[in-house]
Amino acid sequence: MSEGAPIAPAVPAAPRTGTVRRLLRHPLGLASAAVLAAIVLAVLFAPALSPADPGVSSLRDAFGGPSAGHPLGFDSAGRDILTRLLYGGRNTLGGAVIALSVALALGVPGGLLAGYYGGWFDSAASWIVNLVMALPAMVVLLASRAILGPTVWVLMVVLGFLVTPAFFRLVRGIVASVRNELYVDAAKVSGLRDPRIVVRHVLIVVRAPIIIQVALVSGIAIGLQAGLEFLGIGSGDTPTWGAMLNEAFKNIQRAPSLMLWPGLALGLTSGALVLLAAALRDALEDRGTAPASRRRSRRAASATPAIPAGSAVSAVSPGTGGTPQVTNGTPADAGERAGLLSVRDLAVSYVLPGGGTREVVHGVDLDVRAGEIVGLVGESGSGKTQTAFSILGILPEGGRVSRGSVTVGGEEIVGMPERRHRALRGSVVAYVPQEPMSNLDPAFTVGSQLVEPMRHKLRISRAEAVRRALDLLSQVEIADPRRTFDSYPHEISGGMAQRVLIAGAMSCDPELLVADEPTTALDVMVQAEVLGLLRRLQRERGLGVLLVTHNLGVVADLCDRVAVMRQGRIVETGTAEQVLHAPRDPYTRKLLGAVLDDAPARRPWQPSNAEVV
Numbered sequence: 028m029s030e031g032a033p034i035a036p037a038v039p040a041a042p043r044t045g046t047v048r049r050l051l052r053h054p055l056g057l058a059s060a061a062v063l064a065a066i067v068l069a070v071l072f073a074p075a076l077s078p079a080d081p082g083v084s085s086l087r088d089a090f091g092g093p094s095a096g097h098p099l100g101f102d103s104a105g106r107d108i109l110t111r112l113l114y115g116g117r118n119t120l121g122g123a124v125i126a127l128s129v130a131l132a133l134g135v136p137g138g139l140l141a142g143y144y145g146g147w148f149d150s151a152a153s154w155i156v157n158l159v160m161a162l163p164a165m166v167v168l169l170a171s172r173a174i175l176g177p178t179v180w181v182l183m184v185v186l187g188f189l190v191t192p193a194f195f196r197l198v199r200g201i202v203a204s205v206r207n208e209l210y211v212d213a214a215k216v217s218g219l220r221d222p223r224i225v226v227r228h229v230l231i232v233v234r235a236p237i238i239i240q241v242a243l244v245s246g247i248a249i250g251l252q253a254g255l256e257f258l259g260i261g262s263g264d265t266p267t268w269g270a271m272l273n274e275a276f277k278n279i280q281r282a283p284s285l286m287l288w289p290g291l292a293l294g295l296t297s298g299a300l301v302l303l304a305a306a307l308r309d310a311l312e313d314r315g316t317a318p319a320s321r322r323r324s325r326r327a328a329s330a331t332p333a334i335p336a337g338s339a340v341s342a343v344s345p346g347t348g349g350t351p352q353v354t355n356g357t358p359a360d361a362g363e364r365a366g367l368l369s370v371r372d373l374a375v376s377y378v379l380p381g382g383g384t385r386e387v388v389h390g391v392d393l394d395v396r397a398g399e400i401v402g403l404v405g406e407s408g409s410g411k412t413q414t415a416f417s418i419l420g421i422l423p424e425g426g427r428v429s430r431g432s433v434t435v436g437g438e439e440i441v442g443m444p445e446r447r448h449r450a451l452r453g454s455v456v457a458y459v460p461q462e463p464m465s466n467l468d469p470a471f472t473v474g475s476q477l478v479e480p481m482r483h484k485l486r487i488s489r490a491e492a493v494r495r496a497l498d499l500l501s502q503v504e505i506a507d508p509r510r511t512f513d514s515y516p517h518e519i520s521g522g523m524a525q526r527v528l529i530a531g532a533m534s535c536d537p538e539l540l541v542a543d544e545p546t547t548a549l550d551v552m553v554q555a556e557v558l559g560l561l562r563r564l565q566r567e568r569g570l571g572v573l574l575v576t577h578n579l580g581v582v583a584d585l586c587d588r589v590a591v592m593r594q595g596r597i598v599e600t601g602t603a604e605q606v607l608h609a610p611r612d613p614y615t616r617k618l619l620g621a622v623l624d625d626a627p628a629r630r631p632w633q634p635s636n637a638e639v640v
């Protein structure tokens with residue numbers, strides 16, 4: 028990557044149900060999977076498909092051309108080429124499977140243990156892995172052949188040892204970064220045992236990269252094995268594609284076409300594996316939600332009854348389990364949908380590890396119009412972030428919009444293909460996250476992290492993107508834009524980092540901003556400055572803002588309307604003034620009651636009698 032990673036919330040990419048379907052919808056994925064399937068089936072059914080016995084040779088037929096019974100002709104020893112190709116494929120692919128099994132069996136558990144526990148095991152295992160990596164593979168294989176004999180299977184086991192670092196390092200790196208995630212800590216604190224945490228929280232993160240690595244390493248193993256056989260290091264009597272190449276090379280002057288078939292088989296298999304790995308990566312990263320048609324039918328079955336405009340009656344949203352939603356005559360309540368953001372009957376569900384699902388957001392209705400700031404408030408765990416993530420299409424692994432409709436700029440995004448949704452993010456809807464520092468990549472300067480998405484999204488030159496980035500930095504009231512542009516994230520303060528993220532969010536002129544607790548990580552003074560900045564930008568640009576917060580002071584200060592969430596449901600919506608001054612729902616009243624502003628101040632500390640000397 029020549030530029031920094033784009034400023035965007037880190038979203039884990041991981042496998043989801045439907046990966047195979049997505050893979051097969053990918054043209055490269057379908058083509059490579061079809062080629063590999065054809066090759067595997069052909070070599071598996073070699074005895075049925077082969078016109079001759081692999082060991083039979085007839086010197087009379089040496090270098091014989093294709094004929095009806097022998098479509099690929101004969102090699103220098105008068106053996107049928109198609110037969111040797113099919114049986115050779117068995118041995119070549121079988122060898123790769125052996126090497127891969129050894130590498131997976133050693134590399135994955137080793138990487139998991141080293142990454143998760145660290146300590147002496149990590150040091151020792153990493154040392155051994157580094158040693159293995161430093162060994163020249165060909166020399167080791169030659170030495171192994173001399174010591175262990177020429178059997179190709181044994182050499183494949185040795186090859187498995189040699190490619191183990193590919194899996195060990197991959198898994199160890201990912202697990203080491205996941206081990207410090209808050210949810211792993213939470214699982215530990217909740218008393219889960221390590222094996223359960225590893226299986227439930229850690230393995231899930233590494234399985235996608237492992238699948239991709241398997242495809243890549245298979246290609247490498249096949250190539251190395253063919254190289255050995257080509258050099259005549261394998262067991263000469265066993266037909267393999269490498270051995271066929273070796274034999275063809277010896278006769279290249281007389282029959283150059285002999286190189287064609289094993290070369291083609293090797294090229295096709297290795298190419299298909301590499302393309303399959305690329306398609307797998309795309310399929311696993313494609314985080315599209317369930318098809319719209321399915322959701323539409325569910326939605327139709329549970330259509331929200333419209334609530335008359337201006338009414339302040341209680342309505343029961345479908346799927347809410349009967350919790351009344353107190354409304355104060357706002358568009359969302361009236362059933363008419365806002366043009367910028369409109370959420371109807373949104374439900375978010377997570378797949379449980381043991382099967383089944385858990386719904387965490389139940390039938391949320393929400394609207395944000397252009398130029399309006401809507402606060403989404405509620406206690407921790409009430410579903411604010413899940414609602415925001417659904418709008419952005421970045422629900423974490425296992426989560427999906429299980430019901431409802433979300434329109435952004437009039438476009439339905441539920442069920443929208445990920446590619447299309449990605450195009451909306453940044454240019455129509457932008458996101459300001461809670462943790463400014465952890466959303467900036469420490470390896471790149473602020474400037475490069477601002478420039479990259481603009482060049483990509485707006486298709487402008489680097490010079491133009493730099494000019495816009497500097498302009499944006501001054502718009503977010505950074506005193507010395509050039510210096511900040513050239514700084515690395517660790518060189519700027521948290522408040523500046525949040526301004527940079529706001530600049531990043533503004534960079535492609537979005538219409539809607541989703542800000543998830545944008546000031547929580549900042550100190551009080553900086554909070555006020557950042558809120559003032561958001562207000563100014565919103566006014567100047569006519570932005571619609573969905574502000575996720577649990578701070579009612581921020582709501583009072585900034586928001587036009589408020590939606591109060593509790594346990595995955597909106598319990599009250601209305602103008603900020605109505606909700607804050609005349610709350611109708613008991614939960615909103617409780618929430619307001621919990622604000623300490625009106626509580627009597629604690630009396631000054633007095634020494635107790637015992638302490639008075």
Ligand SMILES: Nc1ncnc2c1ncn2[C@@H]1O[C@H](COP(=O)(O)OP(=O)(O)OP(=O)(O)O)[C@@H](O)[C@H]1O
Nearest residue numbers: 377387405406407408409410411412413414423577
């Ligand atoms: N990855 C996940 N898997 C399963 N459940 C989840 C996941 N993430 C969140 N939840 C559940 O969804 C519910 C809503 O969480 P959400 O993060 O939206 O709350 P929140 O209102 O934003 O809270 P906070 O203010 O603390 O961020 C919670 O009960 C939480 O346990």
